[in-house]
Amino acid sequence: MDHLSSFPITQRWPAKHPDRLQLYSLPTPNGVKVSIMLEEIGLPYEPHLVDIGKNESWTPEFLSLNPNGKIPAIIDPDGPGGKPLGLFESGAILLYLAEKTGKLLPSDPVGRYETLQWVFWQMAAVGPMFGQVGFFHKFAGREYEDKRPLERYRAESERLLRLLETRLQDRQWIMGDDYTIADISVLGWVRNLVGFYGAGELVHYEQLKAVPDWLERALARPGVQRGLTIPARG
Known part of the structure; x- marks a missing residue:
C-alpha cells in the first residue's frame, strides 16, 4: 500500500x-x-x-x-x-x-443500470435545479427584480418532485423493496429543498404523499442520521 x-x-x-x-x-x-x-x-x-x-x-x-x-x-x-x-x-x-x-447496488445488470439511471437523474437534474431554487429563493437571487429565473427553476423543481412522487407510488424506496445509492443520492437534496432552503410551499411539497413518507423513512435510518452530521462543523 x-x-x-x-x-x-x-x-x-x-x-x-x-x-x-x-x-x-x-x-x-x-x-x-x-x-x-x-x-x-x-x-x-x-x-x-x-x-x-x-x-x-x-x-x-x-x-x-x-x-x-x-x-x-x-x-x-x-x-x-x-x-x-x-x-x-x-x-x-x-x-x-x-x-x-x-x-446498496443490485448485482443483476438490469437492477444495477436502473439504479444508476436514478443516480444520474439526481446528478443531472435534481441537484442543479434545487440548487438554483436555493439561490433565487433564499440567497442573493432574492434581490433580483426579474422573477423569471426563480419561476423557471421553481417549476422544474416541482416537476422533478412529482416525477419522484410517481416513482415512489407503492414503493418503499426508489428501487422498490431495496434501499440503494439512488435513495442516498436524492434524499439530502429533498431534505434541503424543504428544510434549509425553505422552499416547500414554493414547490407545493404539501400536495405530495409518497415523497414525504419516503424522506421520513430515510431520515429514520441510523446511518443517515449519523451521516448528515459528518464531518462535524467546527
Missing part, C-alpha cells in the same frame, strides 16, 4: 489513520451522500472538514485532488490493485463504494 503522503491534500488535512479511507467534505446535500454511504456500509474512514465558506475547496491542496474545486472527494488507500485512489464527484464516489463493498 503506497503512502498517502504522495497526495498533496494530506499536507493541509493530515491523516491520523492513513490505513482508512479519507473523506474531504462538508455536510451539504452533495457532501452527505458520501458520509451517509460510508456510515451505511460500515467502511472505516476518516473525515476532514473542508470549509467552503472559507474557500478551502479552492486551495492548491484541495485542487490537487479535485481540480473542479467542489466537495466531496476521497482517497482510498486500498484502491484497485491495493494502490491508493483519489476520486471526486459524489455520484462517482457512490458507485465506487457500492462496487468496492458489494452493497
Whole structure:
C-alpha cells in the first residue's frame, strides 16, 4: 500500500489513520451522500472538514485532488490493485463504494443500470435545479427584480418532485423493496429543498404523499442520521 503522503491534500488535512479511507467534505446535500454511504456500509474512514465558506475547496491542496474545486472527494488507500485512489464527484464516489463493498447496488445488470439511471437523474437534474431554487429563493437571487429565473427553476423543481412522487407510488424506496445509492443520492437534496432552503410551499411539497413518507423513512435510518452530521462543523 503506497503512502498517502504522495497526495498533496494530506499536507493541509493530515491523516491520523492513513490505513482508512479519507473523506474531504462538508455536510451539504452533495457532501452527505458520501458520509451517509460510508456510515451505511460500515467502511472505516476518516473525515476532514473542508470549509467552503472559507474557500478551502479552492486551495492548491484541495485542487490537487479535485481540480473542479467542489466537495466531496476521497482517497482510498486500498484502491484497485491495493494502490491508493483519489476520486471526486459524489455520484462517482457512490458507485465506487457500492462496487468496492458489494452493497446498496443490485448485482443483476438490469437492477444495477436502473439504479444508476436514478443516480444520474439526481446528478443531472435534481441537484442543479434545487440548487438554483436555493439561490433565487433564499440567497442573493432574492434581490433580483426579474422573477423569471426563480419561476423557471421553481417549476422544474416541482416537476422533478412529482416525477419522484410517481416513482415512489407503492414503493418503499426508489428501487422498490431495496434501499440503494439512488435513495442516498436524492434524499439530502429533498431534505434541503424543504428544510434549509425553505422552499416547500414554493414547490407545493404539501400536495405530495409518497415523497414525504419516503424522506421520513430515510431520515429514520441510523446511518443517515449519523451521516448528515459528518464531518462535524467546527
